Amino acid sequence: MSRWQPGARERLQQAAHELFAEQGFAATTVPEITARAGLTTRTFFRYFSDKREVLYADDAEVPAMIAMMMASAPPDTEPMALIVEGLQTVAETRFEPRKEALRARRELVCTDAGLQERDLHKRAVMSEAIREGFRTRGVDSVRAALIAEICVTLIAVALNEWLERDDDRRLYEIILETLATLRSSLG
Amino acid sequence: MSRWQPGARERLQQAAHELFAEQGFAATTVPEITARAGLTTRTFFRYFSDKREVLYADDAEVPAMIAMMMASAPPDTEPMALIVEGLQTVAETRFEPRKEALRARRELVCTDAGLQERDLHKRAVMSEAIREGFRTRGVDSVRAALIAEICVTLIAVALNEWLERDDDRRLYEIILETLATLRSSLG
Numbered sequence: 144m145s146r147w148q149p150g151a152r153e154r155l156q157q158a159a160h161e162l163f164a165e166q167g168f169a170a171t172t173v174p175e176i177t178a179r180a181g182l183t184t185r186t187f188f189r190y191f192s193d194k195r196e197v198l199y200a201d202d203a204e205v206p207a208m209i210a211m212m213m214a215s216a217p218p219d220t221e222p223m224a225l226i227v228e229g230l231q232t233v234a235e236t237r238f239e240p241r242k243e244a245l246r247a248r249r250e251l252v253c254t255d256a257g258l259q260e261r262d263l264h265k266r267a268v269m270s271e272a273i274r275e276g277f278r279t280r281g282v283d284s285v286r287a288a289l290i291a292e293i294c295v296t297l298i299a300v301a302l303n304e305w306l307e308r309d310d311d312r313r314l315y316e317i318i319l320e321t322l323a324t325l326r327s328s329l330g
Numbered sequence: 331m332s333r334w335q336p337g338a339r340e341r342l343q344q345a346a347h348e349l350f351a352e353q354g355f356a357a358t359t360v361p362e363i364t365a366r367a368g369l370t371t372r373t374f375f376r377y378f379s380d381k382r383e384v385l386y387a388d389d390a391e392v393p394a395m396i397a398m399m400m401a402s403a404p405p406d407t408e409p410m411a412l413i414v415e416g417l418q419t420v421a422e423t424r425f426e427p428r429k430e431a432l433r434a435r436r437e438l439v440c441t442d443a444g445l446q447e448r449d450l451h452k453r454a455v456m457s458e459a460i461r462e463g464f465r466t467r468g469v470d471s472v473r474a475a476l477i478a479e480i481c482v483t484l485i486a487v488a489l490n491e492w493l494e495r496d497d498d499r500r501l502y503e504i505i506l507e508t509l510a511t512l513r514s515s516l517g
Binding site for chain 1: 409410450451472508509511516
């Protein structure tokens with residue numbers, strides 16, 4: 144009988160990220176990950192359904208986080224103001240401190256069609272959570288769907304731009320610029 | 331040795347659509363599709379990699395179609411004007427005549443996570459083709475990515491609204507309304 148391993152989840156994530164970076168995603172096996180972490184494959188599958196999910200483990204909380212952020216905004220906040228405020232919080236707390244890790248992750252995703260597919264799924268789940276949040280706030284369904292899509296588009300495009308640049312522009316600044324570009328494009 | 335079967339592809343598509351509608355996507359097997367079409371599974375796999383791809387067979391031409399439409403627009407056409415014109419053409423020629431088939435397809439996709447995933451992929455491919463088209467027209471990369479995403483969002487949201495409504499509003503009208511809602515949402 145295996146017992147609960149202190150920090151097992153984090154050790155497995157760390158080992159997986161190291162191996163993905165060293166030898167690529169496709170070439171890395173679950174036994175290699177568990178060997179590096181000093182744990183068993185049985186322990187691995189207690190935390191993750193497959194090696195792909197190691198990269199998305201921290202996203203499970205995202206829909207609940209979105210629902211909470213949206214429910215806590217004052218009822219009269221305009222939808223786009225709510226989005227911009229939410230993006231500022233997310234950019235500063237979740238993205239800004241992890242720029243190098245996010246860059247490594249993006250490179251990894253580029254190499255694997257299965258990861259790209261999983262990224263699209265993650266994006267759809269986020270959009271759906273935002274749409275639901277607006278519906279709960281009384282926004283009509285078409286507008287809720289549009290603003291949710293605008294939000295995930297802004298994140299995707301601005302994040303990409305931020306990770307590609309070599310200067311020290313902050314992500315939130317780039318998000319605001321991207322929104323300005325979007326507004327001017329729509330005429 | 332099997333020979334080329336006249337109309338085989340269309341017969342297989344027809345049989346698959348009938349069976350999906352009658353008994354659901356998950357319950358339908360490739361041998362059932364080929365039996366209904368009076369063809370062999372070998373013939374099936376000459377046209378489609380699996381039963382899912384039957385539903386997406388006509389989309390293979392979409393990126394080339396987008397590239398052609400975008401290349402043929404006058405060079406000074408504004409990006410959003412180009413999108414609106416393109417959406418009008420697509421709405422009138424590809425969507426409007428197939429409303430019931432599109433409704434049946436949408437119901438089918440709702441029942442199956444694999445189909446939803448494939449729909450997301452299709453959408454990403456479209457967005458990428460539009461982005462590329464704008465890059466070729468000299469639009470900068472951020473703006474090209476944003477307008478491409480706006481375009482696929484407009485189609486997705488307006489198509490959904492069109493298929494849900496019981497009146498005889500035209501899809502193109504709903505697209506224009508959705509664009510107006512988008513503009514007003516962005517403030």
